[in-house]
Amino acid sequence: MVHKYEQVAASIRESIARSLSPHDALASERELMAIHGVSRMTVRKAISVLVEEGRVYNVHGSGTFVGSADIFSKTPKLTSFTEDMISRGSTPSSRVLELTRIAAPDQVASALGLAPSSEVTKIRRLRLADDTPIALEEVYLPTTVLPTESLNLGSSLYEQLRVAGYEVFRAEQEIMAISLSADDSHLLDVAEGSAALSVTRVSSSRRGQLIEFARTTYRADRYTFQLAVTRDD
Numbered sequence: 001m002v003h004k005y006e007q008v009a010a011s012i013r014e015s016i017a018r019s020l021s022p023h024d025a026l027a028s029e030r031e032l033m034a035i036h037g038v039s040r041m042t043v044r045k046a047i048s049v050l051v052e053e054g055r056v057y058n059v060h061g062s063g064t065f066v067g068s069a070d071i072f073s074k075t076p077k078l079t080s081f082t083e084d085m086i087s088r089g090s091t092p093s094s095r096v097l098e099l100t101r102i103a104a105p106d107q108v109a110s111a112l113g114l115a116p117s118s119e120v121t122k123i124r125r126l127r128l129a130d131d132t133p134i135a136l137e138e139v140y141l142p143t144t145v146l147p148t149e150s151l152n153l154g155s156s157l158y159e160q161l162r163v164a165g166y167e168v169f170r171a172e173q174e175i176m177a178i179s180l181s182a183d184d185s186h187l188l189d190v191a192e193g194s195a196a197l198s199v200t201r202v203s204s205s206r207r208g209q210l211i212e213f214a215r216t217t218y219r220a221d222r223y224t225f226q227l228a229v230t231r232d233d
């Protein structure tokens with residue numbers, strides 16, 4: 001479920017990206033309540049999310065202002081495709097390309113700490129935002145985590161994992177620049193050989209159980225990663 005305050009936060013993010021510069025004032029609390037038809041509490045909650053992200057800052061007695069674009073105070077947050085797109089103000093959807101049970105390829109078995117050729121579920125999906133193809137996902141899950149037949153891929157995989165008691169809590173990621181194959185270019189609706197970002201993710205639960213090996217390929221013209229980095233004290 002998407003909370004009202006998340007929708008308000010997403011819409012403010014969008015208007016910042018579209019029409020505001022650093023240190024411009026946001027609409028007042030009262031105006032935001034009227035624009036979105038929500039309570040003062042909801043507006044405050046949305047603003048506090050954006051403050052935490054470093055996108056806006058409050059000046060006591062004067063209002064809320066747009067932060068400098070280069071200061072994102074937050075360490076990156078682990079998200080699913082669904083959460084990621086909603087936070088960018090877009091509506092996510094998917095097209096399932098493949099759902100099979102296979103013997104884990106060596107790289108997958110070793111990343112997930114499984115015995116060679118253990119059974120895994122392989123999922124390939126085209127992911128879209130506002131009906132535009134954004135990413136191709138190839139995901140492998142041990143069948144012991146979720147049986148292949150029980151998956152409903154029209155909705156969020158991470159939400160189903162959470163309900164099954166395997167909330168994805170942490171992930172190791174490797175990001176690589178690639179150029180797209182003819183097939184992948186076609187699926188992503190870009191010219192053959194276009195640039196893409198390939199992100200390999202190995203996800204684990206809070207207890208450290210390995211849950212997922214995933215390779216997500218994002219169109220470079222439609223997707224950027226933002227990362228806050230700090231020097232160790």
Ligand code: 16G
Nearest residue numbers: 080081082156157158199201214216
């Ligand atoms: C993202 C994840 C992928 C995960 C999927 C779940 C990255 C690099 N990859 O694509 O590992 O399987 O989200 O999305 O973030 P869902 O919960 O919306 O189905």
